[in-house]
Amino acid sequence: MTDLGMPAIPASRSQLVTPGLAFSNWGHHFTAEQNLDLKAAVKAARAPLSVIVQVTKRCNFGCSFCSETLQIPDPTLKELELMRLHLAGVPRIFLSGGEPLMRKDFGEIVDMYYEDHILAVPTNATHGLQHAKGIAGKIAFANIGLEGPRTTTTRVRGNYDQIMAGVHALKDAGIPLSLSAVVYRSTLSALPFTCQIADVLEAGKVKLIMPLRKGNALDLDENEFISDTEAAETFARLSELRTIHGWRPALRMTTWTPENEGHMIVIEPNGVARAWPVYDAPDLWERLGNVLEEPIEAIWERYRFKENHFAKYLGRSIRTTTHTEAGR
Numbered sequence: 001m002t003d004l005g006m007p008a009i010p011a012s013r014s015q016l017v018t019p020g021l022a023f024s025n026w027g028h029h030f031t032a033e034q035n036l037d038l039k040a041a042v043k044a045a046r047a048p049l050s051v052i053v054q055v056t057k058r059c060n061f062g063c064s065f066c067s068e069t070l071q072i073p074d075p076t077l078k079e080l081e082l083m084r085l086h087l088a089g090v091p092r093i094f095l096s097g098g099e100p101l102m103r104k105d106f107g108e109i110v111d112m113y114y115e116d117h118i119l120a121v122p123t124n125a126t127h128g129l130q131h132a133k134g135i136a137g138k139i140a141f142a143n144i145g146l147e148g149p150r151t152t153t154t155r156v157r158g159n160y161d162q163i164m165a166g167v168h169a170l171k172d173a174g175i176p177l178s179l180s181a182v183v184y185r186s187t188l189s190a191l192p193f194t195c196q197i198a199d200v201l202e203a204g205k206v207k208l209i210m211p212l213r214k215g216n217a218l219d220l221d222e223n224e225f226i227s228d229t230e231a232a233e234t235f236a237r238l239s240e241l242r243t244i245h246g247w248r249p250a251l252r253m254t255t256w257t258p259e260n261e262g263h264m265i266v267i268e269p270n271g272v273a274r275a276w277p278v279y280d281a282p283d284l285w286e287r288l289g290n291v292l293e294e295p296i297e298a299i300w301e302r303y304r305f306k307e308n309h310f311a312k313y314l315g316r317s318i319r320t321t322t323h324t325e326a327g328r
């Protein structure tokens with residue numbers, strides 16, 4: 001327990017998931033032995049490494065890149081319990097949205113899932129104050145969407161000051177943080193500030209993601225989408241700045257190459273599991289099954305992006321640096 005009487009966040013550097021594969025509590029990502037045979041690991045797997053469970057589609061923001069523009073009623077706690085039973089064997093679960101912290105019973109959902117899974121919570125943090133104490137010590141990290149300084153974040157995503165108020169509430173409760181920034185051409189100059197903010201917050205990582213052409217992003221100016229070459233140059237420049245300035249958070253950048261197609265498994269509020277993003281599919285989704293009706297093993301069996309899934313989550317198909325420990 002901490003001095004504040006809250007459960008302590010596990011201090012260990014990493015936790016073993018399967019032989020040869022661990023989850024880093026510092027950088028908030030999976031790590032594998034260097035000589036891990038990816039194809040063999042995929043062949044041996046009976047379930048995904050990570051799934052995204054949408055506990056709601058509702059959100060109080062309207063980010064300019066948001067793909068979640070269609071509404072589905074929230075799953076009940078009973079349905080979430082059935083999903084949990086069918087997700088046995090999945091090491092990490094993102095309790096996601098929409099904005100997951102908009103659910104008043106979010107603490108109960110965390111209580112339902114945290115003993116069997118590494119939990120991560122992607123959030124805009126604006127409801128952080130309501131939930132921070134109830135989920136502290138139970139989630140591995142909160143992944144905050146933040147495009148950098150006030151003007152940029154407010155323009156691209158939503159109210160920076162509301163986000164940061166929630167971020168401070170989560171941090172004060174001892175919840176480990178990571179940041180996630182969607183990269184536009186017009187936000188490139190803000191990225192070093194994003195890294196600096198992440199460093200000040202002692203975040204585990206900064207995830208840089210290119211927008212996908214879906215939902216609100218269909219209205220973006222074409223000029224906002226940078227090429228893969230520009231993304232590579234951006235990552236190289238940020239990595240260099242990271243060294244110069246001594247930023248500790250890991251950097252991870254995902255671009256939409258064939259190696260990353262369909263790597264995510266998203267469970268919608270109605271239990272429908274989908275591979276995402278599938279580039280030539282309508283709405284970039286490919287239906288895989290329903291976790292209210294069948295266990296994840298059955299869905300995993302028919303999932304055709306297994307290798308992309310493992311390669312992405314093990315950092316082999318994306319650009320990465322690792323978290324730097326204090327004192328190094």
Ligand code: SF4
Binds near residue numbers: 059060063067099
């Ligand atoms: S991207 Fe996330 S925070 Fe933004 S509107 Fe969509 S669900 Fe809400």
